[in-house]
Amino acid sequence: MPENSPRSSAEPKPSRTGATRAGQSGSPAQPTPATRRTSAGPRTAPAEPVEPWTDDTETHPSPALKAALTLAAAGAVALTAAAFTPVSPAASPGFTSWPFLALLALAPAAAAIWPALSGKPALGGGLLLGLAALAPGRLVLDLQFAVNGPLTIRPELYLPDRFLGSSAVGGGFWLLVAGDLLTAAAGVVAWRALRSHDEPERRRWRLLVPLLAVVAGAGLLTAPVHSDNGFLLARAAFEGPWPALGGYLLLAAALPLAAVLALAAPSEQTARGALGGLAAGAFGVAAPPVLAGLFRDDLHVTWGPVLALLATAVVAVLAATRLNESAETPDQGGNVELPGLFWWRLTTGLLGLATAVAALVGASAPQVAVTALNPGAATPVSAAAESPARWFLLAAALVLAVPSALVLVPKTAAVARPVLGVAWAGVVLAGTAVLNTALTATQAGNLAGFGGAAAAAPVFTYDLGAGAAWTFAALVLAAVAALAAVGTGVVEREDAGDTTTQSANLTLVAAGAVLAVAAFGLPVFAVPGYVAAGLWSHFDTPSWGLLTAAVVVVGAAALATRSRPKPAAALLTGAALLTALHAAELPLVGGSLGGASPATGFWVALAATAALLAAAGLAVAGGRRAA
Structure with missing residues (x-):
């Protein structure tokens, strides 16, 4: 055909990626990821290997992903065996927990294997990524059994029936460690099998899901149970020993970070699987203490694990929905519009005001409740003590309340929102000082009369007062308000342009x-x-x-x-x-x-x-x- 002649109507047109179809004259171009996604026409040869993360239509798991699934299955079996094997010869589980622990271990692994073998390997691999994100935190948390078992608050595995200064570890501990390591290794192998350099799609819930993850992490940092058992000292993560604190902090940090990374996955199936795995992993941490509070009369359910379960349940529900934003609702500039800025500012301002109110109540209410029972008295005598840092918390609440209120005013919202995004830390700064007084009083005060007192001496007990509970609630709300402020800043920045x-x-x-x-x-x-x-x-x-x-x-x-x-x-x-x-x-x-x-x-x-x-x-x- 002459060089200047018009193109024949029968000649196939080049694709938008510039690659020619098979059988077309001319040298074939190397296929791009966009070319590989199209199903029309045979693929050009030679073709680069298709990565599972870049192709949601892949129906068979790669060898690397099969290896990851095998590791995950082995980890689930190890965790299940740990439910039957004592973690220490000095203590046994506080209730019949092995059916629930086996379900929490085996169900996520089965949920990953089934879609991978049923034509959705990216979904199964994403589940492994979500589970592996929490494995390091669970591993550090399990190390408490080896460091100082009697201080462990894991009644589903370890509840002493006598006073113990220390305890040795049993086979169950090593099975727990093996299960955590195998789960983490499965995540690493799955990541290598699914990794891609493709640009991710714009996702729905990308600001809501991390917010829910922060709420779940805050719930895990609270006391797992309330205890009337003298052999189980139930307390929050910040009051406990370093392995438990380190484990819970890793879990609380991994939840929002993994949620953000999951929503940035190029493949929607991988993103959905990662969020589902993250929810399953959080359930495995938060559900056992709730079960312990339900099955034992001397243990009681606390709000923290319940809050974590509710937040991760919402994440699991959102993971089952369509994550990719619809391309049929572009704005005038041709870009997908983010959720309304008005609603983000309203949420941020209200959370800031709620934090300030909780801090004000925490500063006004007593932080320590003291009860004295004199010998021969019919009723105990109650008193209250306040923290010397309460005025500090009151000032921090007022500092936060002003920008929070201004965020609700349209004319001042753009300037007040960054101030709120920093001022929330003042509540944490003052709130931890207030909580220190309450925690020190309850720990040191109760030790003096522990084990019995003289017959003629009054017996004193020290408990956290309402002010301490409200102060802790203010700390949780401050973290949530901070994340909401960051989300609002993202929306403001995209509205203003680059x-x-x-x-x-x-x-x-x-x-x-x-x-x-x-x-x-x-x-x-x-x-x-x-x-x-x-x-x-x-x-x-x-x-x-x-x-x-x-x-x-x-x-x-x-x-x-x-x-x-x-x-x-x-x-x-x-x-x-x-x-x-x-x-x-x-x-x-x-x-x-x-x-x-x-x-x-x-x-x-x-x-x-x-x-x-x-x-x-x-x-x-x-x-x-x-x-």
């Missing part, structure tokens, strides 16, 4: 961040005989609040350098509020203790506040000059 600028003075921002970290690591006041918790020494419950505030300030400073002028100034203002709140511990907490004098941390916190406010002012001024 207008990232360097609007803050890097020198002042860096100086403020460094000074803030130093301030949170140093004591603000000094009182004779009082040792304050810190970051580098005397690490205690309030240290988690200090660490949270330091990380939030550094993150806000880093984000401010890549934000538009007004959001940058708002972020830096919120960071300055945190450092100023930390400096306010001198009058708010030190004043309650008496004889307090300023320490190094007070002056460093003031310097950090000044640097951050100056950087915020320069960001606003720079934005005006640019306009």
Whole structure:
């Protein structure tokens, strides 16, 4: 055919990827992933191997995925065997738990194998990814049996019937470890089989599912059960030994992170499977303590595991729906529109106000309930004690309430939302200080009379008061409000378009961040005989609040350098509020203790506040000059 002649109508047209069909004249081009997804016409040769993650139509699992399924099945068998084998010769399960533990172990593995062998390998592989995401946290949690078994709160596997100073591990412990390691290995192999460099589709629920995962993680950090059994000291993760704390923290962090990664999977089947596996893994952690509270009279169900079960159940339901956003509802610019900004701002503002209200109640109600029973008395005498940090928590609640209310006002929402996205850490900073008083009083106070007291001496018991419960609720709500604020920021940023600028003075921002970290690591006041918790020494419950505030300030400073002028100034203002709140511990907490004098941390916190406010002012001024 001449070079300039028109193309024949019978000649096949080139595809949109530029690849020619089989039998067409000319040298065939290498197929692209988009070409491989099409089903019309034979594939060009030579063809690159099709990766399961990039092709939802693949009907047979690859050898690597078969190996992952085998590892997962072996891990499930090991976990099931651990339900029959004692984890320690010193204690046995508190109730007949093996049928439930076997179901929680075998059902997820069967749910992964069945779709993989029924024509949906990506779905089965995704389930393995979700299960493996929680395996490291479960492994660290199981190590508590070897470190100090009597402190373990796992009544489904270990409930002593006598006082134990320590206990050896049995075969069940090694089966637990083997099951966790095999599950993690199955996830690694499945990831290698399903990995792809394709761009992921836009997904529904990508902001709601991580929020639910944070709620589930917060539920796992609470006390698994309430105990009337003298041989089981039930307490929250932050009160327990380091393996239990480390395990629960890993689980709480892995839940939202794995949810985000699951929703970013190129294949919808993989994304759905990963969310389902994540829900199944969370069920395996949260369900046993609920069962223990139901089957034993001396144990009672707590709200934390129930909240985790409800949140992960919603995630499982969402995983069963269509995740890819519909392409039939584009906006005027041709992009899929995110959920309404109004609803995100409304949710964020209401969560911030709920956090402030819970903190206000926690600061006003007693943190410790004291009960005294005098010999011969018919009824006990009750009293209440408050934390010296309650005014600190009250101030943090007010600092958070102002931007939360302004987020609900359309004219101020864009500026108030970044402030709220930082100010929530103030509730954590003050709330952990309040909880430290309550936890110290209940632990140290009850030890004095433990094991019996003299006949003529009154018996005192110390319990967490209503203020401690409300303060903990404020900490949970603060974390949820923070995630909602981040989600709102994502929506705001996409609505504004890609207008990232360097609007803050890097020198002042860096100086403020460094000074803030130093301030949170140093004591603000000094009182004779009082040792304050810190970051580098005397690490205690309030240290988690200090660490949270330091990380939030550094993150806000880093984000401010890549934000538009007004959001940058708002972020830096919120960071300055945190450092100023930390400096306010001198009058708010030190004043309650008496004889307090300023320490190094007070002056460093003031310097950090000044640097951050100056950087915020320069960001606003720079934005005006640019306009």
